[in-house]
Amino acid sequence: MRIVLGVSGGVAAYKSVLLLRLLREQGHRVRVVPTASALRFVGAPTWEALSGEPATDQVFEDVEHVPHVALGQGADLVVVAPATADLLSRAATGRADDLLTSTLLTARCPVVMAPAMHTEMWEHPATVANVATLRARGVHVIEPASGRLTGADTGPGRLPEPEEIARTALEIATRAADPVPATDPGQGEPSVQGQDLAGLHVVVSAGGTREPIDPVRFIGNRSSGRQGAALARAAQARGARVTLVAANLDGEVLGPDAGTASAPVPDIHVVPVETTAQLREAVRTAAATADVVVMAAAVADFRPVSAPGAKIKKVPGQGPAPIVLVENPDVLAELAHERLRPGQVVVGFAAETGDGAGSVLDHGREKARRKGADLLVVNAVGDGRGFGVDVNDVTIVDGSGEVVATSSGSKREVADAVWDAVVTRAAAAAR
Numbered sequence: 001m002r003i004v005l006g007v008s009g010g011v012a013a014y015k016s017v018l019l020l021r022l023l024r025e026q027g028h029r030v031r032v033v034p035t036a037s038a039l040r041f042v043g044a045p046t047w048e049a050l051s052g053e054p055a056t057d058q059v060f061e062d063v064e065h066v067p068h069v070a071l072g073q074g075a076d077l078v079v080v081a082p083a084t085a086d087l088l089s090r091a092a093t094g095r096a097d098d099l100l101t102s103t104l105l106t107a108r109c110p111v112v113m114a115p116a117m118h119t120e121m122w123e124h125p126a127t128v129a130n131v132a133t134l135r136a137r138g139v140h141v142i143e144p145a146s147g148r149l150t151g152a153d154t155g156p157g158r159l160p161e162p163e164e165i166a167r168t169a170l171e172i173a174t175r176a177a178d179p180v181p182a183t184d185p186g187q188g189e190p191s192v193q194g195q196d197l198a199g200l201h202v203v204v205s206a207g208g209t210r211e212p213i214d215p216v217r218f219i220g221n222r223s224s225g226r227q228g229a230a231l232a233r234a235a236q237a238r239g240a241r242v243t244l245v246a247a248n249l250d251g252e253v254l255g256p257d258a259g260t261a262s263a264p265v266p267d268i269h270v271v272p273v274e275t276t277a278q279l280r281e282a283v284r285t286a287a288a289t290a291d292v293v294v295m296a297a298a299v300a301d302f303r304p305v306s307a308p309g310a311k312i313k314k315v316p317g318q319g320p321a322p323i324v325l326v327e328n329p330d331v332l333a334e335l336a337h338e339r340l341r342p343g344q345v346v347v348g349f350a351a352e353t354g355d356g357a358g359s360v361l362d363h364g365r366e367k368a369r370r371k372g373a374d375l376l377v378v379n380a381v382g383d384g385r386g387f388g389v390d391v392n393d394v395t396i397v398d399g400s401g402e403v404v405a406t407s408s409g410s411k412r413e414v415a416d417a418v419w420d421a422v423v424t425r426a427a428a429a430a431r
């Protein structure tokens, strides 16, 4: 593969020396394009010796080969690591004031950026907006790692390890070269949307929570987890890093043993949970680094106030034992109102039956306004619809209750419609 390795000016540039070696060891041709600031951290001789190619930030060198156009046009993959706040800003505004930014404008191959900067810079609304703009244009911006930064401070903004950047970038380039993933029996047609979720971390909750009454009984619901699992698989096929918080999924939904810690689904990080409290904890932990959270799980609204450690015995003639219920926190509403990460897209589901007070859509619209989510996927349940079947029929509304899309078909097709709406929403927010 012909790779352009862009390096912008941060201390983490030293890690890109290792990234360059890794890419070269795997047989790729790599041309390093540093910025002027990057050359203050690591000099051109290091890049040139390890790549075997010239390394300059200048557009006025080697002009007969028109490098500011040729490098981008000839690349199969462009990786920028580290991508500083300044580089993200220049790329987002389309500047072409050095060889790297010119290359970014001429590249038509996958572009992967690995940001590195201090937490304050990463979380600044200007950087958040620049990242959203780049992602909306199809640039794959990898989440920075959390940990020790240049000084004594710690937090999100650290450059991921070179092995991880290499693996992610090469996967993205390989998928782009072969965009239609293998057919996934039982999950409907594969996505053909390409890699529009690449570089994003998405969290999907699926299944139904169970609230223990005693060691052998629980209050549960009929959700199989099929729609949530289809959402996770579709996101993975579209390039996202996926965390699936799996609440008591039906055994066959992800595979015979999948959904358990001992048999995770390849490439999907599965966190098995049982109760609403466990689901809340797992979703919130993952949401701290997520770009999108989709609450597809059917969450119990109430739980028994306490569950004795021993089985509750029936005492003949005394009637039913009272089960005192308390209300569970609303995980979706909390996420929507707290916004654990700036720019995070929060999506809910609403399974409705319709009643004398309103239709399925009326209830969905009211719920969208009440919960504060960016998108709410409304579907009719009951009479054999919704639960445990392979098809679904949904209306997607925004936070004000406006219909933004409808979809009916396999749960995989509906999942892709949800991700389409998320991508459209993120792109609109970036404008």
Ligand code: CTP
Pocket (backbone or CB within 6 Å): 295, 296, 297, 298, 299, 300, 301, 328, 329, 330, 331, 332, 333, 347, 348, 349, 350, 351
């Ligand atoms: N949800 C949640 N936490 C709860 C209940 C629901 O996060 N305690 C989420 C679900 O995952 C789903 C959405 O909220 O994305 C709608 O769930 P639903 O059960 O339809 O909403 P309720 O608030 O329970 O409304 P209803 O009055 O219809 O029961």
